[in-house]
Amino acid sequence: MAVIDHQVLERHGVTEEEYGRIVEMLGREPSLTELGIFSVMWSEHCSYKSSRVHLKTLPTTGRRVLQGPGENAGAVDIGDGLAAVFKIESHNHPSFIEPYQGAATGVGGIIRDIFTMGARPIALLNSLRFGSLDEPIVRRTFAGVVAGIAGYGNSIGIPTVGGEIGFDESYTGNPLVNVFCLGIAKADEIIKAAASGAGNPVYYVGAKTGRDGIHGATMASAEFDEKSAEKRPAVQVGDPFMEKLLLEACLEVMKSDALVGIQDMGAAGLTCSTCEMGSRGGVGVEIDVANVPQRETGMTPYEIMLSESQERMLLVVKRGREAEVERIFEKWDLHAVKVGEVTTDERLRVKDHGKVVADIPNRALTDEAPVYRRPMSEPAYIREVQQLSLAALGAPAPAADVFRRLLASPNVASKRWVYRQYDHMVRTNTIVVPGMGAGTVRVKGTKRALALSVDCNARFVYLDPFRGAQLAVAEASRNVACAGGLPIGATNCLNFGNPEKPEIMWQFATAVAGMGAACRALDVPITGGNVSLYNETDGNAVLPTPTLGVVGLIEDADRVVTRAFKAAGDVVILLGDNRDELGGSEYLKVMHGLIRGVPPSLDLDRERALQHVLVGGAAAGIIRSAHDCAEGGLAVTLAESCFDTGLGVEANVAGVETAAKGFSDIATVFAESASRVVVSVAPEHAQDLISRASAAAVPATVIGRVGGNSIRVSIDGRIVIDESLGVAEQIWSSAIGKYFEPRKAIAQDHVR
Amino acid sequence: MKFAVVVFPGSNCDHDAYHVAKDVLGADAAFVWHKDTTLAGADVVVLPGGFAHGDYLRTGAIARFSPVMQEVKKFAAAGGPVIGICNGFQVLTEAGLLPGAMLRNRSLQYQCEHVYVKVEQTDTPFTLACRPGQVLRIPIAHGEGNYYAEPDAIERLEKNRQVIFRYTDAAGVATENANPNGSLNNIAGLCNEARNVVGLMPHPERACELGLGSADGLILFESVVKAVSEGAFASVRK
Helix, strand or coil: CCCCCHHHHHHCCCCHHHHHHHHHHHCCCCCHHHHHHHHHHCCHHHHCCCCHHHHCCCCCCCCCEEECECECCEEEEEECCEEEEEEEEECHHHHHHCHHHHHHHHHHHHHHHHHCCCCEEEEEEEEEEECCCCCHHHHHHHHHHHHHHHHHHHHHCCCEEEEEEEECHHHCCCCEEEEEEEEEEEHHHCCCCCCCCCCCEEEEEECCECCCCCCHHHHCCCCECCCHHHHHHHCCCCCHHHHHHHHHHHHHHHHCCCEEEEEECCCCHHHHHHHHHHHHHCCEEEEEHHHCCECCCCCCHHHHHHCCCCCEEEEEECCCCHHHHHHHHHHCCCCCEEEEEEECCCEEEEEECCEEEEEEEHHHHCCCCCCCCCCCCCCCHHHHHHCCCHHHHCCCCCHHHHHHHHHCCCCCCCCHHHHCCCCCCCCCCEEECCCCCCEEEECCCCCCEEEEEEECCHHHHHHCHHHHHHHHHHHHHHHHHHCCCEEEEEEEEEECCCCCCHHHHHHHHHHHHHHHHHHHHHCCCEEEEEEECCCEECCEECCCEEEEEEEEEECCHHHCCECCCCCCCCEEEEECCCCCCCCCCHHHHHHHCCCCCCCCCCCHHHHHHHHHHHHHHHHCCCCCEEEECCCCHHHHHHHHHHHCCCCCEEEEECCCCCCCCCCHHHHHHHCCCCCCEEEEECHHHHHHHHHHHHHCCCCEEEEEEECCCEEEEEECCEEEEEEEHHHHHHHHHHCCHHHHCHHHHHHHHHHC | CEEEEEECCCECCHHHHHHHHHHHCCCEEEEEECCCCCCCCCCEEEECCECHHHHCCCCCCCHHHCCHHHHHHHHHHCCCCEEEECHHHHHHHHCCCCCCEEECCCCCCCEEEEEEEEECCCCCCCCCCCCCCCEEEEEEEECCCEEECCHHHHHHHHHCCCEEEEEECCCCCCCCCCCCCCCHHHEEEEECCCCCEEEECCCHHHCCEHHHCECCCHHHHHHHHHHHHCCCCCCCCC
């Protein structure tokens, strides 16, 4: 047996102290296979050892919650006996090492989580972060990630209906790839990933096990450095066709009652699925790796247990019903293989040709895995970056010039270059396509629809983690409310740096606290999600990015609202207040290269009231378009409302008073104050909407009319922006694609 | 009136075609597994979109060997109406039921977007309810839809009026800009010489309800319902 020394432990990411606990729990030294099993189950990625104490503070229950955290995905009741099953997950580290496959397998992984619950996946979204597109390496990563998401999602036939993309230098060496999937199940037929019934056979089905992805979970739990490219063998290769077969076959198996439990093999592969299924069911699972289908010869039990080969499922089947299940898989040309059985002793026992090679109590790998209350301290940068002196920036550029610059900023610009590559219509449920607001899918067989949004403004979180995370919750919820959806549940993907640094841990804990407070106030329980730590390259962390995915329930799919203006002559109303809040804005970043100031204030009661006005107004059929004010502020919101239907707008707003002299125009049209939505209504409905808003104590101001072929914005009657719609749209729609026009890109590379 | 929707492993628009037949048109519909050796007594056969066998080889190249394709060929030879949508069109070309082949899109990217197609011919079972020259707004969603055939084959297609759908602008003009993928002569769809087998890259089944942004595709399905109910293909059904 190999000697387990300091170097072996280091290679496994296991500390001396953790090793001591392993020896104590086993009552002996572990074998190398056992050490490997412990190392992946105790990795940050699988054990949440740094984050768990904080995650416990999040609200996870509610009237509609059918399944909270702990299973493969969360589930909420959407009426008609149906459940929405959804989760978001990160695939950041693999996507930097191998963008196409990293992103593709991220899509594959989250889809498995959803259908494992017995739900038919019907929608995907993603939240992506990259460095500046001026960098060739970023363009390569960006294009590869988008192609990977497209390659997998399009092939398996699940539409990508929305998402968000942000750019900041901090993500150059560590992009974020967070993928959200939603499925529909019968509420009383949700399937759990628990084993039970001693003697029931344990089946393996799907792709064969190879040496790919060994230690993927441990890789995702370490920082990057210049040697990261050498970790490429730890990235898996996706096979969407195999997963399509698995998806259909598993859903067919689930219709019979021959199935006891099922779990996909994601991070930590066979190890995680066996011990977690045993642990959830209070039983043991015993397998013999010799029975596991293998792609390569000479694989050791260690390699088989730790492989993260994709598209594999583990099933527990009722004894006596094996033939039934095998027949269904055979129909789909899949071969289900019995690899072991359920035992009574609550242990994970692994054999190799009958000889025991690992024998570990489930609890040691799951419930009793280490939990750290890591030291925290407020980072010194916070106080420094919150100082913002606009006056010191000199006189600002004219609003009209800023407007053009913002439209061309990749953060603001049209993402059509991206979503055109995603099949966003397959399954014929997509009633709001990407680029039109929250992606919305109807629920066939009902009148209802679900509006979906993933959001996070990471600059705000960087400047103030508590408020920034609250703003992320508010924005995602507001986006689904704009579509007419009542926010009923959320999932989070928490992307941070190295938690062993007290400053990062403080960011994390503070953001989670803010997120929890906002979710409670807005009545949006978090039913699950994912934590991605160690998002650092050469010691530099990404902007803290706690992304939130929110599901909104629309009672009448025919009443869904998009962001596009619908008819000339419609009245444009601003819900909410314009304020002197330029902190963390796109304006500061684009025009001055700054991420400074304090993020916009947020009154959660006001936010909730606003969302109710939006949902009520949509249900009543009086809101014709709704679009929230985010990056780029009011001016960009007005512009984006014009682009799809080619209708212009003429608006006039009152100038806000600013602390810094000369910045009133800028703050009025480009500040990113929260809880603001631009809606349009038919003239005869304007008073109705205003009354609804005033009853809810939400400010509502008529600011203009839809019509014409320009975007004309005045402040106190003085025109500050007057751009032809054609020119504005050209700037906005070509900004990202132009980075990928072949000749131009080559020329840029050459200059560099 | 019954539609058979063929399901290859990797088909993913099968449910969408079924939904249109069953829920939108109120017709009868059945999924037919690719290993089946009957077409369930259907009046119309739909080869749906998707990625049959993952499209890991040339698109449609493996699907053409599926047992059910023998039945589809017999059905087509007897004059029965067959429509191949997107991947289904690719399968039809591989199976030799329609001429030509699909190259990668000119953009080298998968493209999902609404386009305009003009109905060039109305004497097929899938276009007989259309007005000649009618422009339909229908989505495409493919990476390999760049139609190619040898020059003499293209000439023959045009001469025989086998080009049924052409990519155009909203006004029905076949411009270069309106061609989303580089297809020769802006060809979006065509029929066989007997005119009963139609293939097209756009997805009419995704444009059959206004809530989805367009209902322009429904007319293809209404056409074939009309054709069948008028008894045009009574001899086919066994």
